[in-house]
Amino acid sequence: MRGNFVVQIGLWGTYSRNLMKSLFLAFFACFTFSVSAAPAETDLCIYGGTSAGVIAAVQGVKMGKKVVLVEAGRHLGGMSVEGLGGTDIDNQPFQNSPAVGGLALEFYRRVSAQYGRSEAFEAMLAAKGKNTSLWRFEPHVAEAVWEAWVKEAGVTVLRGHRLKETNGVTKDGTRIMALHFESGAEVKAKMFIDATYEGDLLAFAGLSFAVGREGNAKYGETNNGIRTDTTHKQHDKPIDPYVTQGDAKSGLIFGVQDTPLGEHGAADESIQGYCFRLCLTKDPKNRLPFEKPASYNPAHYEMQRRYLAVGGVISPPHAAVPNGKTDPGTWHSLASNFTGWNHRYPIASYAKRDAMLRESRDYMQGLYWFMAHDESVPAKQCEAWTAWGLCKDEFTDNGGWPRAFYVRNGRRMIGDFVLTEAQLRNTNPEPVNDSVGMIWWPPDFHSARCLVKDGRVWNEGAVFNVSKEPDWIPCGIPYRCLIPKASECTNLLSPTCPSSSYVAYGAYRIEFTFMAAAQSAATAAVMSMEAATSVQSVSYAKLRERLLADKQVLEVPVK
Secondary structure: OOOOOOOOOOOOOOOOHHHHHHHHHHHHHHHOOOOOOOOOEEEEEEEOOEHHHHHHHHHHHHOOOOEEEEEOOOOOEHHHOOOOOOOOOOOOOOOOHHHOOHHHHHHHHHHHHHHOOHHHHHHHHHHOOOOHHHHOOOHHHHHHHHHHHHHHHOOEEEEOOOEOOOOOEEEEOOEEEEEEEOOOOEEEEEEEEEOOOOOHHHHHOOOOEEOOEOOHHHHOOOOOOOOOOOOOOOOOOOOOOEOOOOOHHHOEOOOOOOOOOOOOOOOEOOOOOOEOOOOEEOOOOOEEOOOOOOOOOHHHHHHHHHHHHOOOOOOOOOOOEOOOEEOOOOOOOOOOOOOOOOOOHHHOOHHHHHHHHHHHHHHHHHHHHHHHHOOOOOHHHHHHHHOOEEEOOOOOOOOOOOOOOEOOOOOEEOOOOOEOHHHHEOOOOOOOOOEEEEEOOOOOEOOOEEEEEOOEEEEEOOEOOOOOOOOEOOEEEEHHHHOOOOOOOOOEEOOOOOOEOHHHHHHHOOHHHHHHHHHHHHHHHHHHHHHOOOHHHOOHHHHHHHHHHOOOOOOOOOO
């Protein structure tokens, strides 16, 4: 693999023999599928059954091509079926729903039909109105939409087929010829799309990629690298970071990293924290109370304990999706993200990813138990947290827990063109003349590290500007950022791991943006096949014509 970042992070905690046995059995169950049905050849092979992967597959079939969609797990839809029901559409002071077009809009229409709210949804669109709730959904509803759609379209889906970590991709010069899976299947295709969040296909194919934060100087940016001025999601109460309060020699409490802050704007290997997008309910008939994890260690929540002791409030989540459910992300800096542990995840082995997933789940389960039961939690807060539990009707094959992380940053391809802050800034932005969709979200990163600064716990790296004077503007998705260097590969595109800086990816990483980019990537892949040319040589004029015909949104609509 080729990349510009490797960092070693030690995993916290140990695992019992029973837990590891359970993990192995769950892993084995996911990947024991018959390989006899795997087609030897197809026109377009898409790796990653995310929302982007499904959209790309549907578009490929609509354009008359044979498509194989390959998913390492068992569920289609990515984060839309792993808890992210509070879609980031029209949920901020600005209105970004005008950016949703094409098959992405068709997905939300189909979701509305599931809830019997199509009339209200269409009325909102016609009036160009802003109604956040009409864009939101429950995970199982989204999954029903995706499953019905691929069946209707006639997409061939291979589940439980994970790329081999070694020799998983066969190339002939700059062309990928075949993918090889742990299941034993082999898929040959003319064109490939990496629709994973992690960027495994592009990495295994030997393409250049980045993980971590570039320094501001690399691309002439202002929000990249180390943020010594972090104010967003900063602790509003002082928390002593030392095991023995006031004694720096006593060591650090759990969750605080023993690393120096560094220089403002300097390159850094850290990435923003991940979390689970849990789906929770207060409904006693549907609620699964949080159980105390077997590995529960009360010392892991000393940071929360000290914050509460000085008057801090860690409020519980609130209902944000239909039927009184919620999909908590990081509404409080001490309530969801496991900051600082995930820097290596995008390039970690499958086994290490599985272990990190398990550890994060144990930590989050323990946090919910702590907030509902620990004697240090004020009674009012304890009562409010106790009311929430997992949903019996969500993630039914995993005890009410999402099967995957919210991977906010995976690998980012490095192509001949790199999308940066220059295209997003509101002062003298560089124009995008090859738009294939819209980015309509500010650069958005959660904290990357939890450190000591001025004798207190301090979060570093969060950026999110939705003020009345924002420093960003909506911009087009450049086609150039979806394709690799011509010298490295000529028949692969990636809508989920674009060629972008850390800053630009922070604005790009929204599910409807992935969907828009995926439809355009699939369209370009088909046009490349039909013209017998590389993805780098696709005619943008012809691509634009087809995208507009398919009702993609390529510029900010004129009011």
